[in-house]
Amino acid sequence: MAKFFRTTKVVGWCLILMSFYAITIRVHSQLDSLGFISIDCGYPDNSSYIDSSTKMPYNSDTQFIDTGTNYRIATLYIKPSLDKQLLSLRSFPNSTRNCYTLKSLDAGLKYLIRATFLYGNYDGLNKLPTFDIYFGINYWKTISISTADAPVAAEVIAVIPDNQVQVCLINTGLGTPFISGLELRPLKSVLYPAANATQAIILFSRVNAGPTDNTVIRYPIDPYDRIWRPWNTPQVWTELASTSTIQNLPNDHFEVPSSVMQTAVTPANSSRLQFYWIPDPKDKSPGYISAFHFFELNKSKALREFNIYLHDKLWYASPVTPDNLYSGSIYGADPAPQYSQYNVSVIPTSKSELPPIINALEIFSVAYITGTATDSGDVNAIMAIKEKYKVNRGWMGDPCAPQAYAWEGLNCSFDTSNTPRITTLNLSSSGLIGDITTSFANLKAIQYLDLSHNSLTGSIPDELSNLLSLKLLDLTSNQLNGSIPADLLKRSQDGSLVLRIGDNRDLCANENSCELPPKKKSPMILIIVIVVVVILVLLIVVILVLYIRRKWQGVYRKIMVAPCIDNPQEEGSDNAGSLLQLENRQFKYNELVGITECFRREIGRGGFGKVYRGNLENGTEVAVKMLNESSSQGVQEFLAEAKHLTRVHHKNLVCLIGYCKDGDHCGLVYEYMCEGTLEDHLRGQAGNDSPLTWKQRLRIALESAQGLEYLHTGCTPPLIHRDVKTSNILLNANLEAKIADFGLSKATSNDTTTGICTAVVGTPGYLDPQYYITFKSSKKSDVYSFGVVLLEMVTGEAPIFPGPVHIIEWVQQRLAEGDFENVLDMRMGEYNVNSVRKVTDLAMSCTAQEPGQRPTMSDVVVQLKECLILELGTAGIRSHNMYSRSDHSSNSNSRTVYMDASESIQSSAFKVEHVSDVSESAGIRSHNMYSRSDHSSNSNSRTVYMDASESIQSSAFKVEHVSDVSESAGPTLR
Numbered sequence: 001m002a003k004f005f006r007t008t009k010v011v012g013w014c015l016i017l018m019s020f021y022a023i024t025i026r027v028h029s030q031l032d033s034l035g036f037i038s039i040d041c042g043y044p045d046n047s048s049y050i051d052s053s054t055k056m057p058y059n060s061d062t063q064f065i066d067t068g069t070n071y072r073i074a075t076l077y078i079k080p081s082l083d084k085q086l087l088s089l090r091s092f093p094n095s096t097r098n099c100y101t102l103k104s105l106d107a108g109l110k111y112l113i114r115a116t117f118l119y120g121n122y123d124g125l126n127k128l129p130t131f132d133i134y135f136g137i138n139y140w141k142t143i144s145i146s147t148a149d150a151p152v153a154a155e156v157i158a159v160i161p162d163n164q165v166q167v168c169l170i171n172t173g174l175g176t177p178f179i180s181g182l183e184l185r186p187l188k189s190v191l192y193p194a195a196n197a198t199q200a201i202i203l204f205s206r207v208n209a210g211p212t213d214n215t216v217i218r219y220p221i222d223p224y225d226r227i228w229r230p231w232n233t234p235q236v237w238t239e240l241a242s243t244s245t246i247q248n249l250p251n252d253h254f255e256v257p258s259s260v261m262q263t264a265v266t267p268a269n270s271s272r273l274q275f276y277w278i279p280d281p282k283d284k285s286p287g288y289i290s291a292f293h294f295f296e297l298n299k300s301k302a303l304r305e306f307n308i309y310l311h312d313k314l315w316y317a318s319p320v321t322p323d324n325l326y327s328g329s330i331y332g333a334d335p336a337p338q339y340s341q342y343n344v345s346v347i348p349t350s351k352s353e354l355p356p357i358i359n360a361l362e363i364f365s366v367a368y369i370t371g372t373a374t375d376s377g378d379v380n381a382i383m384a385i386k387e388k389y390k391v392n393r394g395w396m397g398d399p400c401a402p403q404a405y406a407w408e409g410l411n412c413s414f415d416t417s418n419t420p421r422i423t424t425l426n427l428s429s430s431g432l433i434g435d436i437t438t439s440f441a442n443l444k445a446i447q448y449l450d451l452s453h454n455s456l457t458g459s460i461p462d463e464l465s466n467l468l469s470l471k472l473l474d475l476t477s478n479q480l481n482g483s484i485p486a487d488l489l490k491r492s493q494d495g496s497l498v499l500r501i502g503d504n505r506d507l508c509a510n511e512n513s514c515e516l517p518p519k520k521k522s523p524m525i526l527i528i529v530i531v532v533v534v535i536l537v538l539l540i541v542v543i544l545v546l547y548i549r550r551k552w553q554g555v556y557r558k559i560m561v562a563p564c565i566d567n568p569q570e571e572g573s574d575n576a577g578s579l580l581q582l583e584n585r586q587f588k589y590n591e592l593v594g595i596t597e598c599f600r601r602e603i604g605r606g607g608f609g610k611v612y613r614g615n616l617e618n619g620t621e622v623a624v625k626m627l628n629e630s631s632s633q634g635v636q637e638f639l640a641e642a643k644h645l646t647r648v649h650h651k652n653l654v655c656l657i658g659y660c661k662d663g664d665h666c667g668l669v670y671e672y673m674c675e676g677t678l679e680d681h682l683r684g685q686a687g688n689d690s691p692l693t694w695k696q697r698l699r700i701a702l703e704s705a706q707g708l709e710y711l712h713t714g715c716t717p718p719l720i721h722r723d724v725k726t727s728n729i730l731l732n733a734n735l736e737a738k739i740a741d742f743g744l745s746k747a748t749s750n751d752t753t754t755g756i757c758t759a760v761v762g763t764p765g766y767l768d769p770q771y772y773i774t775f776k777s778s779k780k781s782d783v784y785s786f787g788v789v790l791l792e793m794v795t796g797e798a799p800i801f802p803g804p805v806h807i808i809e810w811v812q813q814r815l816a817e818g819d820f821e822n823v824l825d826m827r828m829g830e831y832n833v834n835s836v837r838k839v840t841d842l843a844m845s846c847t848a849q850e851p852g853q854r855p856t857m858s859d860v861v862v863q864l865k866e867c868l869i870l871e872l873g874t875a876g877i878r879s880h881n882m883y884s885r886s887d888h889s890s891n892s893n894s895r896t897v898y899m900d901a902s903e904s905i906q907s908s909a910f911k912v913e914h915v916s917d918v919s920e921s922a923g924i925r926s927h928n929m930y931s932r933s934d935h936s937s938n939s940n941s942r943t944v945y946m947d948a949s950e951s952i953q954s955s956a957f958k959v960e961h962v963s964d965v966s967e968s969a970g971p972t973l974r
């Protein structure tokens with residue numbers, strides 16, 4: 001009777017399951033017929049295929065993400081043994097956070113999510129990145145790519161609270177994040193009890209023990225598509241196998257496939273099984289949990305009973321006796337504490353007649369689910385808004401959480417309950433087109449909604465009246481029409497709502513006025529006319545005042561000192577004003593002769609001619625640049641520079657005090673930058689006398705980047721410098737950097753010949769290679785040159801080495817060899833290796849061959865700020881040398897590479913190595929290492945040893961690449 005009941009229950013369950021899947025398929029498109037999501041990231045858009053080994057459909061990632069660039073791994077790394085998903089990938093050079101959204105899930109159910117990564121030198125840079133991944137708002141894992149050819153995987157089992165989950169890649173400044181594959185599999189709630197609403201489990205290792213002929217078991221043998229990798233059996237263990245089908249009890253917590261349970265290991269000559277694993281030192285997990293799976297393969301009735309010990313203590317209170325009918329498991333839900341090494345012993349009890357066995361083993365680290373995701377109603381609403389207006393602000397992942405990655409343009413409340421709510425949405429000047437979507441009305445907790453300065457049309461939806469917390473609604477400067485919903489109007493009248501509706505041609509305050517459009521319009525026109533007249537009058541007054549001032553100044557002063565000296569912070573550019581100012585600052589040639597004491601003190605030569613030092617009558621030091629009559633650049637360019645300079649005021653741009661156009665003599669008078677050029681500080685006398693520290697270099701980099709950013713974005717039309725180099729970055733007494741020499745600057749105007757020149761301008765070594773092809777300079781050419789400048793600051797070297805070898809190649813080569821330390825300028829004293837690394841990476845992306853892949857100057861400024869924060873944040877707590885080199889010459893064919901602690905070894909930690917009986921172990925384990933072998937081929941296997949004793953304290957640990965180490969060293973989990 002009981003048996004019958006169980007059967008019907010199971011059948012019923014299946015029916016429910018099947019109908020659930022059927023419904024799911026009909027309603028949603030992201031899931032396949034099994035409820036799986038299988039994404040081949042970077043696969044050509046909107047295409048799919050059936051994987052030849054698993055027979056599962058894989059889709060391109062088009063519908064899951066809208067950022068990033070598709071790539072294929074380099075041909076060199078393509079091997080037949082690789083899963084197809086690993087051949088392509090999507091890379092994310094832009095934004096800190098990029099997320100895949102997996103939809104159509106069932107809120108509150110348990111899912112397995114797996115991400116795979118194979119670098120394969122896809123970008124040709126041979127730069128192995130490190131980045132973080134998150135599931136939802138929770139930290140999942142740090143992905144450290146340690147070799148170009150070994151795939152890395154991350155798997156999490158978690159209860160997903162919503163009907164969607166996002167998988168986000170976070171750029172932590174250690175290289176460009178990328179992803180090759182992403183898979184989601186639904187699990188029954190009864191599976192993996194350790195994964196619950198407050199804790200997710202992250203796979204460390206899942207192995208199948210016994211004779212496994214090296215095959216990986218996954219779907220369709222495992223209906224949940226877990227990947228069971230063979231656990232190579234060491235000599236001190238014996239393999240067991242059976243062909244009987246192993247059943248699962250109805251509420252089995254693991255449902256390990258029968259074929260996994262059919263094989264096992266047992267000790268060969270001793271009574272116990274021992275092994276250990278070393279966790280990833282970068283792992284933020286509070287500890288590890290394990291699940292051992294057992295089945296009795298011996299048909300005799302002899303007793304097999306054993307205990308499992310972690311170190312010297314029982315890990316599980318009661319002894320285990322494997323069943324000979326059903327698969328059994330022993331597992332914990334709470335993690336064992338953190339150890340640098342987990343030593344496990346499986347030891348028979350005194351009653352036992354048989355030695356212990358293990359059929360399969362899973363090891364997980366845990367992630368506590370702490371933060372809460374934003375209210376799902378808010379998320380759905382903001383997603384709909386993002387979709388409708390195609391908001392392009394890098395809005396990805398959860399809008400509010402984690403707080404560090406909250407979306408730009410909105411504020412959230414975190415206080416009232418645990419669930420963050422969106423309280424402010426500011427889409428002012430965001431180019432919104434179309435009507436006001438009712439999705440705004442679904443942001444139920446919103447208090448401030450600013451949609452001003454857009455092109456919104458249509459009427460204000462009544463639904464906005466339902467927003468009871470709304471305190472401010474700004475609709476200024478749109479093209480709205482119709483009447484204002486009565487309720488909003490009432491609230492605005494009683495003062496509970498600030499309603500701004502100005503500058504909307506056809507919007508009317510009440511329904512009556514709507515019927516009489518002409519009446520409504522005439523006061524508008526009147527107002528406009530009045531405003532225009534007032535502005536005109538003001539303008540005339542201003543011009544008159546300036547004119548009179550100039551006259552007076554002409555009478556009373558000999559030489560006027562530009563205000564920018566006194567107020568270098570002053571920014572902004574008023575065209576009319578500047579032109580007048582320029583005329584104000586005109587010098588006569590004989591004045592220049594006086595200022596420079598007959599051009600006695602030459603301090604440099606620019607594209608124009610010579611530069612002289614001088615003093616104004618009030619003592620202010622200036623630099624006077626005289627146009628060489630035989631200069632390749634003509635009067636035209638000279639005037640262009642004068643014109644540009646007067647338009648441009650920024651604290652990081654050298655300030656023009658005045659100019660001279662007196663007969664044949666042309667000259668420019670600048671503020672004097674007493675510390676000279678950056679070039680001189682990096683490679684010249686000044687650099688020898690007192691080398692710049694890394695912190696000073698970083699500041700100079702940031703300041704000059706700000707100067708360039710201002711040229712690119714703060715000026716209308718934008719200016720391209722076209723000759724960015726270290727000798728055009730000048731330093732004042734406080735070592736503040738200012739960009740000089742706008743002689744080559746050319747306004748990028750609207751006409752199509754923008755920036756096209758017939759002669760090459762710029763300086764060899766700094767010149768964008770693209771420029772040689774197109775003769776066209778763009779903002780991205782400046783970015784390229786600035787990248788070279790950054791490399792000079794990091795290395796202290798000139799852009800071109802004898803050879804000639806370009807600094808970019810030189811650095812690239814050393815980075816590829818893992819020889820980062822040798823790149824750095826030894827004279828720069830203390831530095832935070834992460835900030836230097838980040839600047840180097842930034843420089844490399846600035847100098848990308850393809851202009852589209854280079855960041856903008858604004859991105860550069862942001863990144864440099866982060867570097868500076870990194871540098872300042874760590875000042876004082878770090879010792880000078882984070883990279884140390886020493887000779888470990890024990891092995892002639894081994895190479896020693898030092899890595900930053902933050903670049904930990906990723907999946908190489910997937911090793912569980914067997915230790916034989918204690919007596920034997922001392923000899924085998926003298927180095928305290930673990931081994932790893934190549935995933936794809938045995939003949940060309942590569943082993944990474946890691947010495948646990950050199951861990952985080954020293955901020956560096958050793959990784960040795962040793963070729964041809966046999967796998968017999970021990971069982972390797974893979």
Ligand SMILES: *[C@@H]1O[C@H](CO)[C@@H](O)[C@H](O)[C@H]1NC(C)=O
Nearest residue numbers: 311339341342343915921925
């Ligand atoms: C694990 O075993 C190794 C020797 O195999 C020993 O050095 C280490 O201290 C042990 N770890 C702990 C935490 O007991």
Ligand SMILES: *[C@@H]1O[C@H](CO)[C@@H](O)[C@H](O)[C@H]1NC(C)=O
Nearest residue numbers: 426427428448449450472474
């Ligand atoms: C929205 O942003 C604009 C520009 O950033 C700002 O001027 C405005 O005050 C903001 N509105 C609110 C409600 O904060």
